[in-house]
Amino acid sequence: MATQVFQSWGRVLREPHEALGLSSRHAPLPMPTGSGGTVLPFGNGRSYGDSNLNPGGALLLGAQLDRFIDFDPATGVLRCEGGVLLHTILKLIVPQGWFLPVTPGTQFVTVGGAIANDVHGKNHHLAGSFGNHVRCLELLRSDGTRRLCSPTEHTEWFDATIGGLGLTGLITWAEIQLKRVANPCMDSESIRFRSLEEFFELNAASERDFEYTVSWIDCAFEGKRLGRGLFNRANHAPAVIDTSRLPKGLPATLADTAKRVPLTPPISLINTLSLKSFNTLYFHKQWNDVERGLVHYRPFFYPLDALLEWNRIYGPKGFYQYQSVVPPERALATTRQMLQTIAHSGMGSFLAVLKQFGEPRSRGMLSFPQPGTTLALDFPNSGPKLMRLFDELDRIVLAAGGRLYPAKDGRIGAAIFQAGHPQWRAFSEFVDPRFSSGFWRRVTGQTSGHAAENP
Helix, strand or coil: CCEEEEECCCCCCEEEEEEECCCCCCCCCCCCCCCCECEEEECCCCCCCCCCCCCCCEEEEHHHCCCEEEEECCCCEEEEECCCEHHHHHHHHHHHCEECCCCCCCCCCEHHHHHHCCCCCCCHHHHCCHHHHEEEEEEECCCCCEEEECCCCCHHHHHHHCCCCCCCCEEEEEEEECEECCCCEEEEEEEEECCHHHHHHHHHHHCCCCCEEEEEECCCCCHHHCCCEEEEEEEECCCCCCHHHCCCCHHHHCCCCCEECCCCCCCCCCCHHHHHHHHHHHHCCCCCCEEEEEEEHHHHHCHHHHEECHHHHHCCCCEEEEEEEECHHHHHHHHHHHHHHHHHHCCCCCCEEEEEECCCCCCCCCCCCCCEEEEEEEEECCCHHHHHHHHHHHHHHHHCCCEECHHHCCCCCHHHHHHHCCCHHHHHCCCCCCECCHHHHHHHCCCCCECCCCC
């Protein structure tokens, strides 16, 4: 296939790649032209940085493997190709009383991408990450070998592939265990909190009775407004719904009503002035400190999906996301220090998400989740000034024993990555010699897009 330009979801990185089509999961892997060239699976392009880009090499168009293979509505076991979108799965399973066991903040990711990044959701304290619910998968390597990997077969390859950033081979298909639900609605509460201490108290109380917890936090202000936010918690609605609690607009939310950002503005619409105004309005968007209601699952799990190509609002320079996790014993002090540093810099984030990871262990050798507090923030790309802020945040996170999320990163160096992911060297033994990425070369100190001689 011809060369195409691919970009990160953050729209900072744009690189030409040789695009290799995948006609069938049964076919051999196509290889790039020229000797020594490398490949990387590319799903739906929702990684924020360069973990799904391979500058100087080729991309395997994994989203072309988009077929269902088998679904048992009695047991909730689904087998599908690696390029099937979570959105497509939900359209099939929700009417039959099933839901994804774990879902990230967008439904427009592929199953292969969800496994390769071992994505997490709002129910990590109970369900762990996506890989915990994968029953088995097929891994196709560049030498033509196929491995059926599961918790009991080729276990080491299974653990390397979950969270393995697409580097161990192509996930041609996977089988996942779904979870039962009674209907498409969520029984939710939104609670206004005014300090970090209040957030941690709310979270500790909520994890006992609520399957899903997540918070928006205001990181634009210092002083008394530091650490305020909105805490959201929910369960799947029961089979019998109190119809008096249904929102008036519910029927409209059941259809695909997403709008699209029509163009990229000449400058970022998110700046210091607009940020403080947005955050103040958002914090006061609800009349009461506690509001309860029934909502459709889409606005609860996927609020940003209601605005397609929302990444354009950051303008032609794009944006970076910074997501970290720090251990529970240092979470309060570290999160406060990070918020103070961000607010003092004047470069706050509107899309700021704070939540707790629980005890369920991720199988993946490079999986991001670990017990503790995770903070995710989006920043307009303001060049060196932003990089200096990130360097400060890096020091705070690493001093607390934390790590950064590879699927969201587009700039950390080898030392930062390796300190946060101590199994990286053991994982490298499972990397396919013809697979590589811009991210992997950067965090391991490699400099070229050519295949390694000693994988």
